[in-house]
Amino acid sequence: MASSGFEGYEKRLELVFSLPSWGGARAQHGLRLLPVGALREALEAVQCAVVSAAGNAAFDAYVLSESSLFVYPSRAILKTCGTTRLLRAVPVLLRAAGDELGLALRSCRYSRGSYLFPEAQPFPHADFADEVRYLDGALPSGLRFRRSSVMPPSRRHSGRHRWHVYAASASDDDVTGKDDEHADGTPHFTVDVCMTELDRTLARQFSLTPGDGRTSHAAGDAMTAASGLGDVISPRSLAFGYASYERGGAGASALASIDKAVAVFRPATVSVSVCYGSTGIEGTPQAVDAAWVWSAVADAVEPLGLACRSRAAEAFPGAMTVTYQTFTRTPAASLDMIDHNSQLA
Structure with a gap:
């Protein structure tokens, strides 16, 4: 592996779930009811740890050894830098949300820039095509509307700086951020x-x-x-x-x-x-x-x-x-x- 420094460009994952319609604690608090052990397992898969945590009436925030995690009732936002394995958290979080809370995934968005040290990234993050294949395999089939893209499509005018986006949704016209x-x-x-x-x-x-x-x-x-x-x-x-x-x-x-x-x-x-x-x-x-x-x-x-x-x-x-x-x-x-x-x- 080539010599490299610390990778600053973050990987960002946002998972949005459908909350129960019949009310109760799960409808009100949703993902915030996930057991601490489930979050710890997801972060261990990513290879980072919680440094500190705080919460308010709207969400819980975690400072991580490699960036941050935000947990709202219907969504989780995980952002990490370095050589973390961010996408490894997806199957862990989906299993915990389904088994522990009965929540179904509504949409997923993953994005990142162009790495400073791409050769240092672990699988599947070294290549965007591998990241796309990993997500396609990890997400439920109900998220049938999917698209991935590298922006802009040509390096001619952007140089080495490009934005990689993957999005999947259960509906093509349901705004992912509607509850926001x-x-x-x-x-x-x-x-x-x-x-x-x-x-x-x-x-x-x-x-x-x-x-x-x-x-x-x-x-x-x-x-x-x-x-x-x-x-x-x-x-x-x-x-x-x-x-x-x-x-x-x-x-x-x-x-x-x-x-x-x-x-x-x-x-x-x-x-x-x-x-x-x-x-x-x-x-x-x-x-x-x-x-x-x-x-x-x-x-x-x-x-x-x-x-x-x-x-x-x-x-x-x-x-x-x-x-x-x-x-x-x-x-x-x-x-x-x-x-x-x-x-x-």
Whole structure:
């Protein structure tokens, strides 16, 4: 195996379950009733462990040795970095949710960027085709609407930065994030910002050095305070010039903090993925198209001296749309920009 450093690019898995319609504790708390042993077994399969945990009325959050886990009544979101085996958690969680709680899977979404050190990844993560085959075999046949894609389809304009997405749903028109929509029908947005080639002076203040006495979580707290975001930024992999930020929220509010995250590190290259439901309630302001998202992201990033290099948008099962954009400090990058609108016609 070739020599490599720490893999910063995270793998992200989101599993959404159908809750019972007859009420009771399972309908109210759902996956939050999973036994601790079931979660421990899933994380052992991934090869990471819980560092700390907290919860509120809406969800339970776990800080992991390799990122984080969020458990809501109807969904589980697992995000890990390094050489973790994220997809190995899928059969464990499906079995536990079914056997312990009687919950059926409604949809699945898996996404990741292009690894810094792909040769270090264990099976099935070294190759996206293997990840797709693994998920196809692990998911129940009831999720018959499935699609996988690498965005953009060509490396010509995006370089090594591409976004890998797999989605499966029991229905092609059931919005995966429907239970996250607001009362006015505005869809839920999930924003992933990946930054490489960080400004060394800015990044150095967050790097851990021998004898400085800080933990990685303390460094993360420092980043959060410096950004003014109120959301934790991952401190991992700064030594290899990588940082990431994720934010969820309604409409434009979810996109509003992108500029703050980028300003913390002043990276030379930024990629931004936005996932949102592409259908909603008739007569409400939820109608959002890729062009609006592209424009909002560009408005947040380009004033920081970055030019858009590529952009793509694709529709996925469950009435879900994913957009992806890359930005670099090359002034002429925008001249070569190309749009990829496949699957949206």
